[in-house]
Amino acid sequence: MKELAVLSKAMMQERKDILLSILCGFIAGTAGVALFSASGYLISQTVFAPPLYTLIVLTSMVKLLGFVRAASRYGERLASHRATFSILSRLRTSFFAKLIPVTPGILNKNRSGDLLARIVGDVESLQHYFLRVAYPPIMVVMVFLSTVLFTAVFSFWIACLLIVGMLITAFVVPNLVLIGQRKINEHVRQQRAKLSTEVTEVLYGFRDLKVYGQLAERERQLQQDSAELATQQQRAATQLVLGQSMHVFVTYLVTWGVLVISAFLIADGVFAGVYLAMLILATQTMFEESAAMAVLPAYKLDSENAAKRLAETVPDQQNKGYDDQSHSSSKTHLSLEVDAEGEAVTIELSHVSFQYEGEWRSALNDVSLYLAPGSKTAIVGASGSGKSTILDLLLKLRTPAAGKIKFNAISVNEWNETNIWQNTRAVLQQSHFFRGTIRDNLLLSGESHSDEYVQDILHQVQLFNTSLDDSVYEKGENLSDGEKQRLALARAMLRKGRLWLLDEPTSSLDYVTEARVLQNLLTQAVEDTLLLVCHRLTGLERMDQIVVMDQGQIVETGSFEELMERKGYFYEMKKIELQMIGEQGA
Numbered sequence: 090m091k092e093l094a095v096l097s098k099a100m101m102q103e104r105k106d107i108l109l110s111i112l113c114g115f116i117a118g119t120a121g122v123a124l125f126s127a128s129g130y131l132i133s134q135t136v137f138a139p140p141l142y143t144l145i146v147l148t149s150m151v152k153l154l155g156f157v158r159a160a161s162r163y164g165e166r167l168a169s170h171r172a173t174f175s176i177l178s179r180l181r182t183s184f185f186a187k188l189i190p191v192t193p194g195i196l197n198k199n200r201s202g203d204l205l206a207r208i209v210g211d212v213e214s215l216q217h218y219f220l221r222v223a224y225p226p227i228m229v230v231m232v233f234l235s236t237v238l239f240t241a242v243f244s245f246w247i248a249c250l251l252i253v254g255m256l257i258t259a260f261v262v263p264n265l266v267l268i269g270q271r272k273i274n275e276h277v278r279q280q281r282a283k284l285s286t287e288v289t290e291v292l293y294g295f296r297d298l299k300v301y302g303q304l305a306e307r308e309r310q311l312q313q314d315s316a317e318l319a320t321q322q323q324r325a326a327t328q329l330v331l332g333q334s335m336h337v338f339v340t341y342l343v344t345w346g347v348l349v350i351s352a353f354l355i356a357d358g359v360f361a362g363v364y365l366a367m368l369i370l371a372t373q374t375m376f377e378e379s380a381a382m383a384v385l386p387a388y389k390l391d392s393e394n395a396a397k398r399l400a401e402t403v404p405d406q407q408n409k410g411y412d413d414q415s416h417s418s419s420k421t422h423l424s425l426e427v428d429a430e431g432e433a434v435t436i437e438l439s440h441v442s443f444q445y446e447g448e449w450r451s452a453l454n455d456v457s458l459y460l461a462p463g464s465k466t467a468i469v470g471a472s473g474s475g476k477s478t479i480l481d482l483l484l485k486l487r488t489p490a491a492g493k494i495k496f497n498a499i500s501v502n503e504w505n506e507t508n509i510w511q512n513t514r515a516v517l518q519q520s521h522f523f524r525g526t527i528r529d530n531l532l533l534s535g536e537s538h539s540d541e542y543v544q545d546i547l548h549q550v551q552l553f554n555t556s557l558d559d560s561v562y563e564k565g566e567n568l569s570d571g572e573k574q575r576l577a578l579a580r581a582m583l584r585k586g587r588l589w590l591l592d593e594p595t596s597s598l599d600y601v602t603e604a605r606v607l608q609n610l611l612t613q614a615v616e617d618t619l620l621l622v623c624h625r626l627t628g629l630e631r632m633d634q635i636v637v638m639d640q641g642q643i644v645e646t647g648s649f650e651e652l653m654e655r656k657g658y659f660y661e662m663k664k665i666e667l668q669m670i671g672e673q674g675a
């Protein structure tokens with residue numbers, strides 16, 4: 090299965106531990122069979138009152154085998170679990186590395202709860218692949234072959250019976266379990282995804298659900314989904330137990346068979362009766378060692394489904410794109426970083442179009458735009474006209490369907506996205522706040538600024554009563570929208586970079602505060618390239634260029650005066666705004 094390739098690669102990297110666990114597992118398995126065989130022989134021998142030295146040799150052998158079995162089992166567990174956890178850690182790292190560059194696209198397609206279930210549940214499911222799918226058959230075959238060889242010395246028929254029993258436990262029983270598991274497993278997975286999606290939505294929308302009186306209904310739904318998941322899991326567990334019971338049943342059936350054949354052979358004088366207990370115990374121990382085979386298909390199915398879903402989440406094409414990007418970036422070593430004397434960034438969009446996945450109409454249609462180094466540009470336009478999408482494309486969070494984007498005359502494909510993020514002062518429409526202090530939330534990239542400097546920036550964004558040690562709750566619950574916006578702006582002001590990409594950074598502020606904040610912002614960014622997406626049209630007189638957008642297209646471009654003189658779209662928007670804020674005639 091192609092999707093399991095990443096797993097095989099991770100297993101190859103842990104081959105030392107894997108080989109060690111196979112070796113220890115083989116020693117433990119054969120020592121187990123030998124231990125019980127020797128015990129059976131010892132018990133039978135004592136009946137004939139053998140010489141003392143025989144008993145001493147036999148008991149010492151039993152003790153020694155017991156010790157070897159315990160020590161090698163310990164070694165096996167240690168090496169196999171170490172390999173499993175290393176594989177798990179490699180899987181997590183590789184999955185996240187692939188996930189991060191394509192996150193916006195993924196969040197578009199998947200509900201966050203489902204995504205969480207995939208990331209946590211599916212990656213964890215893959216850890217079972219080595220321990221419960223790849224490893225047991227190797228062990229079972231090795232222990233089985235040595236036991237069959239050993240029993241063949243006594244009787245060809247007993248060896249044949251063991252082979253038949255082994256085929257039943259290794260193929261028939263697991264396949265019966267698999268038939269039942271296939272259906273149940275898929276249900277469990279779907280139900281788990283549904284439950285985590287519901288839980289996430291209730292947590293995120295708790296307040297709205299409460300205010301709109303939907304909380305009780307949602308809770309009832311959650312309980313129902315949770316009960317359904319428990320039922321499905323119970324069915325899956327019952328199936329597994331059934332498989333294990335069938336395994337035990339076959340073990341006893343074969344043991345009876347060995348007993349009957351041995352009885353005949355002993356009666357015929359083929360071998361002495363003293364070996365009977367030894368053969369019975371060897372048979373039972375061998376099947377005990379292969380008990381893991383009964384549950385193997387369930388884990389195999391689970392791992393394959395998990396790998397498939399993870400591959401769907403981060404499809405190959407996206408992986409390829411990511412690898413190619415990293416490759417080309419590392420080749421060219423481009424850096425957006427510019428020193429204080431260096432030029433600010435030039436941006437050029439030519440004939441750029443973009444369509445969100447699953448949407449029938451384009452969010453951007455043939456957009457061309459030039460931002461000169463150090464220029465100040467504002468993008469205005471109706472809601473949904475594509476303003477934020479332009480910022481997403483510039484931040485390489487999404488890839489245009491057509492057209493070219495260039496930074497400093499070099500295609501954006503050549504730039505490493507991390508480099509763009511590190512050297513851009515971006516404020517997105519929704520900024521996330523983490524639980525911690527104001528200081529933690531401002532210096533997210535670990536910038537080292539003195540408290541005085543940070544406090545000064547807070548003053549520039551008109552936050553005079555905020556202390557750096559004030560607490561911030563999860564998702565910034567204890568901050569107003571205006572405070573969040575100003576903190577996000579302060580965050581950007583504390584970063585380095587000569588490019589500012591700001592998406593409605595002051596939309597929740599009152600006019601007076603907004604004007605002061607923008608004034609300070611423009612002072613700090615005086616020599617930098619700045620792109621400001623905004624709804625309000627106040628303060629745009631200071632911009633070098635205003636771009637007006639409608640339905641994914643640029644409908645007007647020019648300075649404030651030019652657009653007002655043109656009496657077009659912008660002029661009409663400005664007129665409406667003035668009417669709204671009652672400034673007409675002022």
Ligand SMILES: Nc1ncnc2c1ncn2[C@@H]1O[C@H](COP(=O)(O)OP(=O)(O)OP(=O)(O)O)[C@@H](O)[C@H]1O
Pocket residue numbers: 197445446448452470471472473474475476477478479518
């Ligand atoms: N994640 C998404 N998936 C699908 N369609 C989207 C997504 N984000 C935006 N769109 C659509 O793309 C179009 C442009 O959206 P965009 O957010 O760029 O507009 P905007 O001008 O920034 O709007 P606003 O001023 O309301 O923020 C809209 O029609 C919107 O419905």
